Amino acid sequence: MSRLHPVTALTKTLGYAVQWASVPFFLVSILSGAFDVVRIDWVFSLAPVGFLLGAAYGLVEYYRFEYELSEDTFDLASGVFSRRDREIPFRRVQNVDVSRGIVQRLLGLAVVSIETAGGGDTEATLRYVGEGEANWLQREIRRLTAENDEIEADEQEGLEPDPTERPEPATAGTSGDRRPTHLFELDQVELGLLSLTTAKLSASMVVAVVTAFGGDAALGLVLSLARPFGGPAQLAGASPLEYAALALSSALYGAVATYLVGVVYTFVGYYGFRIGEAGDDLVYERGLLQRYSGSIPTEKIQTLSIVENPLQRAIGYAGLRIETAGYGPDGGGNQSAIPLAKRSRVERFVARATGIESGDFDRPPTVARRRYLVRYSVIAAAIVAAAGAAGIVWGLPYWYASALAVLGAPVGAHLRWTNLGYDLREDHLLVREGFWRRRTHVVPYYRLQTVSTRRSVFQRRLGLASLVIDTASSRTFVRGTPTIHDLSLSTARSIHADCRERLEDARRTRAREERALSVAFT
Amino acid sequence: MERLSPRIRPVWLTAAIVQAAVSGGLLVGGAVGLTRATDLADAVGLAESTVVQGAIALAVVLAVVRLALAWLRYSVWRFELREDALYIERGVLTRVKTVVPFVRVQHVDSQRGPVERAVGLATVVVYTAGSRSADVAIPGLRPDRAEDLREELRRLAIESEGEDAV
Structure with missing residues (x-):
């Protein structure tokens, strides 16, 4: 079992010492104001006690935090009073991130985070390990993850002796420590435009x-x-x-x-964003002050999303994000593959990864646009009413200027409708939505988890339905789940049924497809 | 399509009453507090009692809506085990039809909360790796049916290949 970097002992000791010393400080400060029994000068005796206890706790915690790489799991033992032993099977690892802040870089330290699917948090955080150790861990876990996946794949092949299904023998995954093949680098112009x-x-x-x-x-x-x-x-x-x-x-x-x-x-x-491929993984690094680097196993990728705002659309640029089931520093297993580049370049990247050249989008029926018009008009009316009330009660001048909000309703409704789109491809479902932050999700059918048809009261009246396509990407924000809004009911039903069928089909040919995906990235 | 046990109705109604009481209490209490502490009512040009009465009326309306929704929820709720997926239909205002392919089932729980134990019901929770995993719960089952369903789902999930469900 190895321990964290010795500097950690110092930071933990000091951190807990200050933290525990501040508890009696604040308690006594507050209580002495409220009760006469408690005197403020207790601080001088209690705070040092807290400091020493905290220091001791921090030191013990350092000594009781150990980790180890075994053949097929990452083992972690931690905790002072309640011990916690954790084994993370490598084949469950989604990504491994290394981040280094300024001070950490000066001291040659790094934070390693290991993400798996499930749970609501980073599975294991090693704060801090030496820089060399961090890179070794990242490479090694990647290598072991790849190896474990192969073993699993072999076992599964054994279960289904079907010679046509057997994928090419893996050539890339075994050498996880090769130098990454360069895929994309953010240049100065793109960085400027992105910012x-x-x-x-x-x-x-x-x-x-x-x-x-x-x-x-x-x-x-x-x-x-x-x-x-x-x-x-x-x-x-x-x-x-x-x-x-x-x-x-x-x-x-x-x-x-x-x-x-x-x-x-x-x-x-x-600053300095780079993404490349090493073995079966995408590896990236970025950051001026805090340097992040991480790896994403290609077979753990759930969806690709092209993201663009109106400004970026106007100058013909777009970004590409990769979603996995892990939890990363960017809020969810959501990593930038291309922060910003010419749209054509982003589309080429997507085409290489998925074989999709460009979407040929269908829009929901125009009755959906009518629905948005009504919705936005109600909001506009509420704004005018509120402004009017303020004008009458507090004498807010020019309150009737808020009537301009009504003009925004048809514009907003049209923009929302016109940016909606969906496209059913052979292996992927494309879903596009949003004006301010237009996202085009590319969802492989074999990544579908659940499919739901939702119909609100208003949608039922208009004969519309929304289709929620849930994958294991861990973005839990409402807008994170790809949704095809306001389809006509018959379309929604047929897509719903289609999605299920294609999931079944895709699952049967999954092994072949996955191989194709990882090859496509090289 | 299988329906839930009708005994779930009182459970949902009770929950709705409790929720309505809490939110109604907050609403009316807030209105009383606001009118007492500030001269908001005067500023709007209404009598204090009018504001409070309005709050009470609003609370009553919300409570009635809540109860109606709880009552109707039972008649909408349906589920079915199909060939390769669990199919669920629910939702009074927003009708939701969810399909959970058995391949995607990570694990299955059956749960019994204190209220459910009191009326002899159980909930089966189906976990997937999806981000809306908590959505897939089937409440209002008789305990033996819940056990059966759990076992059946487990069996179907295993049968449909033990591959990485992510």
Whole structure:
């Protein structure tokens, strides 16, 4: 059994020591305010005790955390009070990620995460191991995963002695430690375009937190920025009009700041992105400050998704994401294969991987568009009603300007409808949806888990149905599950039945197909 | 198509009543608290009692809808073991028909919560590797039927090849 890097002992000891010392600190601070019995000077005796206990705990935890590579499992033993022994069979491993932050890079450390399907979390995290050890682990686990898969494949072949089904003997998988074959590298132009065209909504949290903790300086800035728009001189005692101006300008500048933070975040995150193939795995690395590297076994790929926003569509660029059943740092087993490139290049990549040249999409019936028009009109009416109420009660000026929202409804309905699409290919189902973030999912039939037909009250009235195509990709957000929206009922029924049949067919020829997929990537 | 045991109806109705009581309590309590603590009612130009009465009316309407949905849910729920898949039909407002191919079944549980034990029912939960795995649960089964179904699903899942179900 091996232990983590010795520096971990230090970080754990210090981390727990500070953490445990802060508990009595805060408890006493709070309680001394509430109860007379508790005196604030207890802090001076309790905090050091917490510090020592925490340090001891951290040290013991370091010594009790051990891992080992056995022939077909990755073994992990951890825990101070409740021991936990874990064995992860290699053939269940979805991907192995290595990430290194700035400080970790200076110290020659890395974090290794091992993802499997199932569970809601990373299966095993080794924080920290030496850099060399991390790379060795990643290579070795990849090699062992590939070997275990072959053994399994051989056993299965043994069960079904059908000479035509037998795949070519694997040539690639055995040499997992070869240098990766280069597949894609993000160049400076693409990185620039990617950063500039990506809006990160999560960046608004950063802006909000910075503003909240900025205190008077931040408040002063917000107020001075709002003044040209007719904002108040002080926060207290301003007129509703001034508050409205303040809110408007804050929202505007907040959006700009969010965008800028997002640009920097994307640039730093995808700097030097490279993806290649080693054996049966895709290996990638990226990042300026925090360097990530990971591997995705090609046979664990669930779906490919082409992702593009309106800006990227306008300049003819798109991104490609790969979804596996694991859980990665990007939220779910969802990795960028191509962060951004010319659309034709992305399509070539997809064509090589799946044999699909380009989609020939069918759209849902136009009655679906009518449905969206009604939906958006209701939303627009609600906005106008709210603005009207505010106008009457608080005297919000120009509230009737909100009537412009009504004009947005038909535009929005058409854009939503026009971006919907589906295409049933021989081996894959293509599903396209979304205007702001258009996603084209390429779902192989043999990856289907469950297929559901959903019909809401309104859909039943209009004779429509939605088809939810669930795969094992672990993106649990609602928009992550590929859905064909608002098909006519008969189409939905026939696709539903089709999907099941094709899953059966695909499963029979699965072995052959998988081989084709992994060969296609080289 | 197999129906659930009708005994599931009181279970769902009870759950609906509890939920309606909690959400109704929050709604009415919130309205009372808001009108007492702030002058919101005055600002909108309504009497405090009107706001509270409105909240009560809303809570009652929501409770009735909830109960109606719980009542109707039983008549919609159906399931069937087909040749190669488990077929489920459910949902009052949004009707959902789900097909779970046996190949995709990872494991099968039967569960009995305290309320279900009280009325003598059980739930069979079918796990797949899909991201909506928790969706595939068949409630309102008699315990012996639940056991049978679990065994049958297990057998069918194994029969349809023990390959990697991901």
